[in-house]
Amino acid sequence: MQAKINMGEEIAISLKNISKCFKCYTHPVDRLKEIFLPARSRANEFWALRDINLEIPKGETVGIVGKNGSGKSTLLQIIAGTLTPTTGDVTVNGRVSALLELGSGFNPEFTGRQNVFFNGRLLGLSQKEIEDRFEAIASFADIGDFIDQPVKTYSSGMFVRLAFAVAVNVDPEILIVDEALAVGDIVFQHRCMRRMRSLMDSGVTTLFVSHDSGAVKTLCNSAVMIHEGKIYFSGVPNAVIIKYMKLVTETELETVTIKENLPEKQIHRQNLVTAQPTRRGNSKALIKNIRLLNQQGEELAETPTLGFNEQVTLILEVHVYEELQACIVGFFICDKNGNELIGSNTFEENHSIGKLEPGEQLKIEFKFHLPLRPGSYSLTVAGAENYTAISFDWIDNAMVFQVLPPDTGKRIHALVDIPISVQVSPPKLTAIKK
Template sequence: MSELAISLKNISKCFKRYEHPVDRLKEILLPGKSRTNEFWALRDINLEIPKGQTLGIVGRNGSGKSTLLQIIVKTLTPTTGEVEVNGRVSALLELGSGFNPEFTGRQNVFFNGQLLGLSPKEIETKFEQIVGFADIGDFIEQPVKTYSSGMFVRLAFAVATSVEPDILVVDEALSVGDEAFQRKCFARLQLIQEQGGTILFVSHSAASVIQLCTTAILIDHGELLLSANPKLVLSNYHKLIYAPAEQVEFLRQEVRRMNHKSTVTDNGKLNSLGTKTSSSHAQKQSALYDPNMIPKSTISYLSCGAEIEQPHITTLEGEMVNILSKRHEYIYTYRVKFSKTAYKVRFGMVIKTVSGVEVSGGLSHTPGSGIEYVAKGQIIDVEFRFCCLLRPGVYFLNSGVVGTTDTTEIFLDRKIDISMFRVQPDPDMEDLGYGLVELCAKPSFLFCNFVET
């Protein structure tokens, strides 16, 4: 078993809420007569994080994510439980925490660096590197209160990562910076990973969590509902936040049961339980169809008036396939049965990698438009035609149908990892590409003669 960076045992955190400020004083002067309401932000959290792991933490606003991080970095004390943290911790929590707005950027660099355990001499050595990464120019000599949110997070991230922490805690701060800075931050995070550092990463960006994290947890109402691989955790998180209010508790119980079970996914890593998928086409076989290629990670949203069925890929001639060739055209199709009347209906599909990174997708109509009226009992066959420019590998498909009810657009049905396919290498062409998608760019060359002078 790997040496642990963080160990949490039975962690709970209770906050007292007073109706009136004076009630706090009365409780101190008159003990035993409580005038408070208790709010439990966390309840019985048990978690072990090995060194070198990158943990994604997801959950709705107010679920307890930030409270958990503050307990780990010891700016909050748990009401009950034990916390053990091994190694130097650097944290980038709430925007503004740890910086004095009246100090200049330079002064805050030295002040924060010493809080993180660096000596003034070490900070002086790293100062130019910090300023270069933050890239805020002459503002380094200006009071922090004059900074924009983007400038602030640039400097804060530069300081937090300059100390070469054993454990880095990042709480949604990177969403403030622009795209170029976010890319620079992710490169720095990847460097920390390569050096064996442990990262706790809170974000509402599913793609960022899936791409960066090795494992993830789902927290809801202060409870750790699920600990698994990022793809499974994000799928259940989205399923939970899009569920109708009356179904949320049922889904919470379902996720709790899932947390006690595990199985092996299609790529050999821990993932969700196998679920039934439509097999009405499974008996038709060809050289380019593998009947055993069925996802074990399918997750279905609760139906709100529609049901997606029979997802599959065909050639343009109508032959069902799940082994695709590069640069060929295919049709992804599924059937939708409507059990309720729907308005402004749109259909969608998404292609994802094994790790859950969304490669591409499509929608049948623009937001606000769609099929104006679909009657109860109607059946619609949906088709998406696409050219396969994906590099060899295994991919998964999502399907979704949205509609408008009471002026609000909601998912009428959504299936995660409802189908899968494999892209096979082209035996007649050497694969010289990089990344996930072939660009189909044709290089051209201009030859010049060099003349000695």
């Protein structure tokens, strides 16, 4: 499979038929024997990547997802130039700044200050350029006097602070980040996200590997899923994340029917629109007859629209097919990128559902308001026996609807709008034209 994204743009990264093979030896001496007797291979071959074709235009932000061991890190190392592919051609146009693993490229005996200058020179900066950037790097890392201590004395959080500070302050044209933002405190993670967003907005091509689906959906223009060393799926982030979650749960259920020859397990959907629902789960129970009612208790029309901050009622029916020890049913309202904006479930709302037998049915109603910015939104519904169990049913894009602007004429700039009290002292009120 070849992933091509916005082919009309100037290409920053081009991978053609990239494969990477690692040789694994049962005994260390086998490697030596193979050197002196090359006619006989004593290694087991492990192909981390096979036939990867990928083109990324300049300025694109691409998320890369996949299970552990799928080949994501190997792919990034090849792009960064720290690994050579076994076969294929790599073309990278631009200065690459890569944060591939904790403290990569740092000499543990050097101080933080020395490592900043060392890494800066490796990235092609002059001594003067590094000196000009040093205060910004030290301020971003915010590790205090440890900047002049050997990095071997650093905690994991201090390592990643300094490494990230260097990576984002050397004017990269291509930024590669491999799961590094999982380390560090909350304040630093927010700082990293803001800095990455700033770089992306300035046109830096970014490859971002993360198991945080929310970060991928929020930061990325597109995404690629790697599975067993191959490109399994690519496209808009939300679609890729849905595909990835289906693979993680090791279930591939049909959109309309859960299993063949089981017509009684069909999903009954009312007033659903164009976005195709995607379903996964173990099918011990199913969510059916999904309905969204407006404030007047009316079912939504063929093209669902709702008023700003309108109270709605979500009705779900759960049909049980196999014994459940307990049951939690919930929902999310998501934006067009798949980010969850509003959501809850029966457990969190203090409705504990106990053991259920095959043949039982439940009807669940959620009432809530939609204080959302005007636009299109989707509904996700799900159920499981508990928080650690695989879902018995999970439906993404179960329904898509529009939220209209407020009739007051107020402009909503954030995703969610709530009542806010404002006081100005002394009063300086003038007429505001809208």
